[in-house]
Amino acid sequence: MAGVSSESLTKALAALEAKLPSASLQLAKELFGILGTVDTSAGLRRALTDPSRNGEEKAALVRQLFSGKVSADAVEIVSGLVSSRWASARDIGDALETLAASVVIAVAENKSAVSASGITGLEELENDLFSFNQAVASNHEVQRALSEPQASAAAKVALAEKLVPGAGEEAKVLIGQAVSQPRGIKPTRLVARFAELAAKRQQRWIATVSVTRPLTETQASRLQAGLNALYGRELKVNISVDPTLIGGIRIQVGDEVVDASVVTRLGQLHRQLAG
Template sequence: MASVSSESLAKALESLEPKLALATVDLSKELFAVLEVLDANSGLRRALTDPAREAAEKEALLASLLRGKVSADAEQTLKQLASTRWSSERDISDALETLAVTSVAAVAEQQANKAGLDKLQKDLFDFIEVVSASHELQAALTDAQAPAEAKAALALKLVPGASAPAQLLLRQAAIAPRGLKPVRLVERFMDLVAKRQQRWIAHIISSRPLAESQVQRLETSLNKLYGRDLKINVSIDPALVGGLVVKVGDDIVDASVASRVAELRRSLAG
């Protein structure tokens, strides 16, 4: 995805985030439904990505199509997509897919915090493992003559006990793989879920081993800072010389000696 589209996607994700705390799978279903419409209508995609059109005009076009058919949260999310610039028609559809999967992951996130995301990832991984090991299943899921509902039922049957968020993604991959094999689309879904899961993991890099009490104090401080119970991963990198580097999602706090030395060298070179 080109930089212009990447920036637009980042804005859309930022706009979506406040809606996710109380989101249900209904929001994801609405976004996937609109994605199906976009994928099937090249004229609409062209209109929404036309750089000559004003943002307000594109928002009005989308609003006229969606009014009364989707929730307010879905409509606001889609208007955000329409108001920004895209490098290609395909990019706006791919961005909408990302938003839909992100909302599914957020629903899983509400279920016992990290455990819900872990369950979602496991369900998707189990599907990939089962299908990848069977040419018959691959053929059945890609059979152009087979009814979409039959393929969806097969996908769900392959992962007994799958969570509701996983069921939604598996069904989506089976009925609307968007030019990919269903297993490949599920792999893409897994990547997006993993990105969401990184918000719950604190990667701590230290120049030397930390005492258990130090790890516990760091965990308490980070949990308080982020308002959630984070999983703590600690790794050792002697090249840091001293101090720590802490990564949580996209946030990086670099308090290492190596970073301070590098900063000093840059200031001297400038």
């Protein structure tokens, strides 16, 4: 996904963020259900991505189709999604799949975030997804069964759950979605994609800190407390020494970088003088 579709997905994910602290698996299931409806109707996909229709017209169509059948949150999320522009009809389905998976991942994150670090719930989810893919990879009969077109979705989900009997509810939702609605790719590939989304979410809980010289225990404790206060959550802080910084500190949490090194400031000054 690139160009206008990528921009629309980024916008949708940013809007979704406000709902994730109280997200539920039911919301994710509703979004996956809407995805199923969209995927089975080429006419609906064209209507929701038609560039000649304005965003409100497309949002009104979503409300007409799904209000009263799913939660208000689900309708709001999908209405916002279709209001944006999409390069292809396939892209909007991919985006909806990403939003639904992001809700599931947030539920796993929130399970442990209230008591310690959300990284724990995300690690458990990733492990469950990895275990499923390993189990499938090691059994050719299972691979054939999951790709059998005559087998029902329910039968495939039941088989998948037997492969990872100890998996959490969040993993079961994502694995069930992958085997019942793989959308033209191998279920294991889709599960791997879900795991990548979880890993990316996990990076929000990890602060990678580069400093010019080793910190004392007191300095490290102050840094930990300051970062926790700044981001509003208990971060895992990884500190490394990088003499090339010359001075200052560089911190990365997820996609956000805070760079106060002398090298960076000199580089910025050089660009200002050259410009």
